[in-house]
Amino acid sequence: MTTSAREVAVAGDTPYTIHIGPSLLDDGALLARSVRGRDAMLVSDTHVAPLYADRVIAALQAARPDLRIHRHVLPPGEAAKTLAHFAQVTTALADARMRRDSTLFALGGGVIGDLAGFAAACWMRGIDCVQLPTTLLAMVDSSVGGKTAVDLPQGKNLVGAFHPPRAVIADTAALRTLPPRELRAGLAEVVKYGALGDADFLDWLDANADALLAMDDAALAEAIARSCAHKAAIVARDPFEHGERALLNLGHTFGHAIETEQGYGGLNHGEAVAVGMVLAARLSETLGLAPGADTQRLRALLVRLQLPVDVPAGLDAERLLAHMRLDKKAVARGLRFIVWRGAGRAEVLSDVPESAVLSVLQEA
Numbered sequence: 001m002t003t004s005a006r007e008v009a010v011a012g013d014t015p016y017t018i019h020i021g022p023s024l025l026d027d028g029a030l031l032a033r034s035v036r037g038r039d040a041m042l043v044s045d046t047h048v049a050p051l052y053a054d055r056v057i058a059a060l061q062a063a064r065p066d067l068r069i070h071r072h073v074l075p076p077g078e079a080a081k082t083l084a085h086f087a088q089v090t091t092a093l094a095d096a097r098m099r100r101d102s103t104l105f106a107l108g109g110g111v112i113g114d115l116a117g118f119a120a121a122c123w124m125r126g127i128d129c130v131q132l133p134t135t136l137l138a139m140v141d142s143s144v145g146g147k148t149a150v151d152l153p154q155g156k157n158l159v160g161a162f163h164p165p166r167a168v169i170a171d172t173a174a175l176r177t178l179p180p181r182e183l184r185a186g187l188a189e190v191v192k193y194g195a196l197g198d199a200d201f202l203d204w205l206d207a208n209a210d211a212l213l214a215m216d217d218a219a220l221a222e223a224i225a226r227s228c229a230h231k232a233a234i235v236a237r238d239p240f241e242h243g244e245r246a247l248l249n250l251g252h253t254f255g256h257a258i259e260t261e262q263g264y265g266g267l268n269h270g271e272a273v274a275v276g277m278v279l280a281a282r283l284s285e286t287l288g289l290a291p292g293a294d295t296q297r298l299r300a301l302l303v304r305l306q307l308p309v310d311v312p313a314g315l316d317a318e319r320l321l322a323h324m325r326l327d328k329k330a331v332a333r334g335l336r337f338i339v340w341r342g343a344g345r346a347e348v349l350s351d352v353p354e355s356a357v358l359s360v361l362q363e364a
């Protein structure tokens, strides 16, 4: 099959390519390109596997008739991102006699990407993993950069490893089956890349908001490619989050506080990040760092993308602040936030006065 896929190169110790375009999950030659040995395992969840697993396996098998392809399907959702399911996947790898040159394909959203990626990182001290992201969030964020993990009852992503994939293959057509709310959540992370580093991208998103919501393939591919290019550049400069990679958390300190306070049953992650980015912009404004007009533009763009921009009614500012004090991204001294000096220019700011944070939350 010939494709008009777009490609984004990710530099680093183990460079790889992100392929973006419609119907790439049917491109057997592309899927087989990173396979070295004679065994592969596809890991997916019960929402995604019935939609796409047979197609991926058929395409791969056609390109590589000698390949032994196994599959393992997990329950969907964050609740599945556990050590128990990690153990289940490694047991499946053992039962399938997967070897050091075997390949693991992670077909699904960020949950499958993180969990299967972590299993690939650990099995025989590391085998090849190809990420096949099927949510917008996974295409623009979790499949890129090599972070893998599972959750513990004590917190999210507490056990994990850095294990860059061999390749990322993002089929934009797979987004058609995604619940619209999940698509919008991914768009919040797309907006984040513009907000933190590329004001022109914010203008482009504004002009293409309707096409994106309508899941136009060309618009989605452009948004994904530009997002991945931003993440790839930051990750290449700071693979282990010693500095600049922290900028990717724009909006996340506020967002996590909202998710935690709502017990993870209210706004989803992307929605909380949308609200969090507006709050971060307002905090920057309060601290005299950024013009209010840029906050208004950001807010208007998120509204066009049908994302929330206000703290949900009934949440207490003091309680949100208490969650932020415990955020693992807070450092020993004081609160640390990603602020901006206007659209496209984010930076890390430590020792942010609690009074400024409170006033932003209380205005909300």
Ligand code: NAD
Pocket: 045, 046, 047, 048, 051, 076, 077, 078, 081, 108, 109, 110, 111, 112, 114, 134, 135, 137, 138, 141, 142, 143, 144, 145, 146, 147, 148, 156, 157, 174, 175, 176, 177, 178, 179, 182
């Ligand atoms: P998810 O994997 O739970 O997917 C969301 C839902 O959509 C699930 O029910 C899934 O089964 C379903 N789904 C996926 N693709 C579908 C499709 N094409 N059609 C129909 N349904 C589909 O959630 P997510 O938002 O993709 O990922 C969230 C996870 O990503 C979190 O665990 C988070 O910690 C992680 N994450 C990791 C990184 C990283 O750098 N590793 C970055 C950001 C987020």
Ligand code: MG
Pocket: 141, 189, 252, 269, 273
């Ligand atoms: Mg995020």
